[in-house]
């Protein structure tokens with residue numbers, strides 16, 4: 001029994017690689033959909049809807065007979081007992097692949113988070129989208145140019161270089177490529193990406 005934690009790019013690629021292996025695979029993710037993160041920008045700026053960048057994991061792996069998909073959140077890994085621990089069960093494994101991704105960082109400025117949410121999941125994208133659209137509404141209702149300009153001024157921080165574009169279309173976005181760019185207002189390390 002092989003267990004894969006996480007159905008992001010890493011976990012899904014691992015599952016695909018094991019497609020023809022003589023092994024039972026259990027893929028566990030806290031969500032039942034795979035999120036195509038490179039297009040989160042388009043959701044955050046109202047160019048795409050959340051459903052356009054989320055694909056059910058079971059749909060992606062349909063036809064992969066040796067793989068079972070479970071929606072659950074791993075809380076711990078019991079190395080001695082060789083099992084993944086969730087709130088309601090223990091899932092045993094012979095081999096474990098951990099592909100649970102990463103979180104954004106504020107490099108010691110955690111107090112920035114309430115003003116500038118990260119952009120790693122749909123909830124965060126919707127939160128940013130709401131702020132952007134409300135700012136446009138306030139600009140529309142503004143009575144002076146200065147007030148309007150302040151509503152339309154925003155700063156996006158992070159490190160996505162224009163030449164780093166996604167090359168592989170997601171299963172439900174064939175032919176649609178991200179051209180995400182962002183203004184880098186603070187010097188972040190390249191390795192943070």
Ligand SMILES: Cc1cc2nc3c(=O)[nH]c(=O)nc-3n(C[C@H](O)[C@H](O)[C@H](O)COP(=O)(O)OP(=O)(O)OC[C@H]3O[C@@H](n4cnc5c(N)ncnc54)[C@H](O)[C@@H]3O)c2cc1C
Pocket residue numbers: 005006007008009010011028029030031034035036037038039040041072073074075099100101102119120160164165166167178180
């Ligand atoms: C806004 C944005 C734009 C990007 N643009 C590009 C780009 O243009 N080009 C490029 O190459 N890369 C880009 N990336 C980076 C790329 O998306 C990531 O490198 C990639 O998603 C990492 O894959 P992963 O499988 O390691 O992790 P993730 O894709 O983050 O997947 C991790 C999975 O693990 C699950 N998980 C986490 N914790 C648990 C738990 N405790 N229990 C169960 N499940 C759990 C999550 O739900 C998730 O499904 C971008 C990322 C972002 C956020």
